Amino acid sequence: MSFIQAPLTSVMPSHRLLLTGFGPGERSEANKQIRALGGKFINANEYRADCTHIVCKNPSRSEKFLSGCLEGKWILTPAYLRDSVQNGAWLPEEAYEWSDSTPHVGSPLLLPNLLNAPKRCRMRVKNRLKLFRDWRVLFLVDDAVRKKVYSKLIECGGGQVVKTVAITRQGVRFTGLVTHAFYDATYEHLASELKKSGVACYEPVFIGECILKVWN
Known part of the structure; x- marks a missing residue:
């Protein structure tokens, strides 16, 4: 009797960690620790949606931090990794989630919203x-790098970016219904026209303000 062997399937680790705010040496050491615990270290400078946890040295308006908030990821202090290593297994996350009771370094003007954003957004x-x-x-932004970051934030938050057909200094043509537009100062006159059509128009900084202040 012959048997057909089932194809081997790889099991995705339950903990796939992305780091932010760490130096090269620290990242290398963290990689070893994560792998020893059976997790996966995601070595990326940009946010990756396949991460399950973000270990953050200090909250900031970085792409990784804001995207993680928008997708409800666990955003944890470095102590989570350190204590898990000492424990020999992954610990429950709740005690390590960033909050206003976590020791921190940074600007006091931004800290309350930044510190409380991870749990608030995750819930x-x-x-x-x-x-x-x-x-x-719709984005009326010339800088391709900035536009890519803004677009990723909108998509992480469940929105859709409308692809423009043509943009000139005299007008804009686009496909589909637009509910919101984010524009640079050079496109202020086009934003004024969009406002007349009922489109909510803001400068791009409003995206971060939404995440940290409006979303309560």
Whole structure:
């Protein structure tokens, strides 16, 4: 009797960690620790949606931090990794999630919203309440790098970025319904026209303000 061998399938580690704010030497050491615990170290300078946890030295308005908030990821202090190594297994996350009671270094003007954002956003996403759901967004931004970051934030928050057909200094043509537009100063006159059509128009900085202040 012959047997057909089932194809081998790889099991995705339950802990896939992305780091932010760490130096090269620290990242190398963290990689060893994560692998020893059976997790996966994601070595990336940009946010990766396949991560499950973000270990953050200090909260900031970085792409990784804000994207992680929008997708409801665990955003934890470095002590989570250190203590898990000492424990020999992954510890429960709750005690290590960033909050206003966590020791920190940074600007006191930004800290309250930054520190409380991870848990607040995670609970909203857990309840299926993504921040930018039902948004169809047009970007009037020339800088391709900035536009890519802004677009990723909108998509992480459940929104859709409308692909423009043509943009000139005289007008804009786009496909589909637009609910929101984010524009640089050079496109202020086009934003004024969009406002007349009922499109909510803001400068790009408003995206971060939404995540940290509006989403309460």
